[in-house]
Amino acid sequence: MKLRRLLIYSFPIQFLAVATISFFPDFVTKHYTFGAYQSFAAMLRKLSGLTSFPIGQFVFYALLMLLVVLITREGYAYRKRSKSAKMAIKHAAINAGALLSLVYFALMCVWGLNYFQRSLADKLGYEVKQEYSQSELEQLTDELIDTCNALRTEVQTDEAGVFTTGLSTEELFEQSIQAYQSLPKSYQIFDYHTPSIKAVKIPQLMSFFGVSGIYFPFTGEANVNMDIPEVLLPSTITHEMSHQIGVAEEGEANYLAYVSCINHPEISFQYSGNYLALHYCLRSLYRMDSLSYKIRKQNCHPGIRRDARHLQKYWRSYQNPIEPWTDQFYDFFLKANQQKKGIESYSGVVALIIAHKRRGFRSI
Numbered sequence: 001m002k003l004r005r006l007l008i009y010s011f012p013i014q015f016l017a018v019a020t021i022s023f024f025p026d027f028v029t030k031h032y033t034f035g036a037y038q039s040f041a042a043m044l045r046k047l048s049g050l051t052s053f054p055i056g057q058f059v060f061y062a063l064l065m066l067l068v069v070l071i072t073r074e075g076y077a078y079r080k081r082s083k084s085a086k087m088a089i090k091h092a093a094i095n096a097g098a099l100l101s102l103v104y105f106a107l108m109c110v111w112g113l114n115y116f117q118r119s120l121a122d123k124l125g126y127e128v129k130q131e132y133s134q135s136e137l138e139q140l141t142d143e144l145i146d147t148c149n150a151l152r153t154e155v156q157t158d159e160a161g162v163f164t165t166g167l168s169t170e171e172l173f174e175q176s177i178q179a180y181q182s183l184p185k186s187y188q189i190f191d192y193h194t195p196s197i198k199a200v201k202i203p204q205l206m207s208f209f210g211v212s213g214i215y216f217p218f219t220g221e222a223n224v225n226m227d228i229p230e231v232l233l234p235s236t237i238t239h240e241m242s243h244q245i246g247v248a249e250e251g252e253a254n255y256l257a258y259v260s261c262i263n264h265p266e267i268s269f270q271y272s273g274n275y276l277a278l279h280y281c282l283r284s285l286y287r288m289d290s291l292s293y294k295i296r297k298q299n300c301h302p303g304i305r306r307d308a309r310h311l312q313k314y315w316r317s318y319q320n321p322i323e324p325w326t327d328q329f330y331d332f333f334l335k336a337n338q339q340k341k342g343i344e345s346y347s348g349v350v351a352l353i354i355a356h357k358r359r360g361f362r363s364i
């Protein structure tokens with residue numbers, strides 16, 4: 001009991017320590033993201049990469065089950081002995097609090113400090129304006145529509161006319177590693193090595209929670225839900241891979257997915273990367289000017305609209321009362337780690353691509 005109380009009391013101290021570290025992004029970038037993190041994350045990937053079995057997924061479910069067991073079983077046992085519901089609840093709360101404190105501590109050590117590194121834009125020398133203008137957004141959207149329209153006529157489709165990569169899971173993983181090879185080696189942040197990419201078991205369970213991929217920091221694995229519509233498979237795999245090399249912010253991870261895919265020789269990767277960017281541009285445009293959004297949506301190739309409907313239909317088929325809670329929890333987690341926009345930070349990719357274009361680079 002003493003250890004459990006100690007863990008709970010250490011919680012505010014941990015928060016305070018992390019909050020203090022967050023004031024030193026240069027230190028975090030140099031000594032953690034590009035320092036200690038690279039070494040132990042690569043070591044974890046080397047070990048977990050020995051098998052194609054998604055170890056992290058099972059550790060994750062085991063931790064969840066352990067939390068439920070600690071809250072319920074021991075609480076019940078205590079209640080039996082003390083016959084006091086109040087004490088039982090207190091006891092269960094202590095158990096859960098101690099476990100959460102331990103997990104938080106471990107998470108901050110193996111991954112969490114990456115949230116406090118310098119921004120990717122800063123590392124790439126981009127001038128990012130979060131408040132980009134409507135005309136800038138429309139221009140980028142139009143460019144992406146043109147690119148996607150051209151690519152869509154050349155990609156493979158299934159019998160329903162929906163995009164397919166035509167690649168097996170193993171080939172997709174192999175090609176995703178290739179995607180990072182196309183990025184310039186002059187930037188340390190693009191240096192991907194020691195792969196450990198896994199297809200999750202029972203992917204439908206992940207879809208139930210609205211998740212397409214998870215980086216599991218305790219094993220260094222990029223866990224991917226291979227059941228999602230194929231239009232997002234290459235960009236999802238490369239997104240999760242970016243987390244492996246220390247990119248924490250979700251908009252930045254989407255940006256790495258975008259640049260690694262669009263520079264890939266494989267056309268299905270180019271389409272997936274451009275589709276991802278187009279998806280976020282159209283979403284942002286819808287909020288700014290719904291009429292402009294509608295016009296641009298109509299300019300998309302019928303095949304692109306079919307892929308979008310297929311994607312929408314897929315996620316709708318998994319709609320359930322629990323999924324919004326998962327989103328809210330993740331939103332809270334991101335905000336607690338100074339990702340001010342929470343779950344909306346995925347859209348940060350738009351500002352990064354606009355900055356990328358402003359620099360006049362066709363490819364980075």
Ligand SMILES: [Zn+2]
Binds near residue numbers: 239240250253
């Ligand atoms: Zn992510």
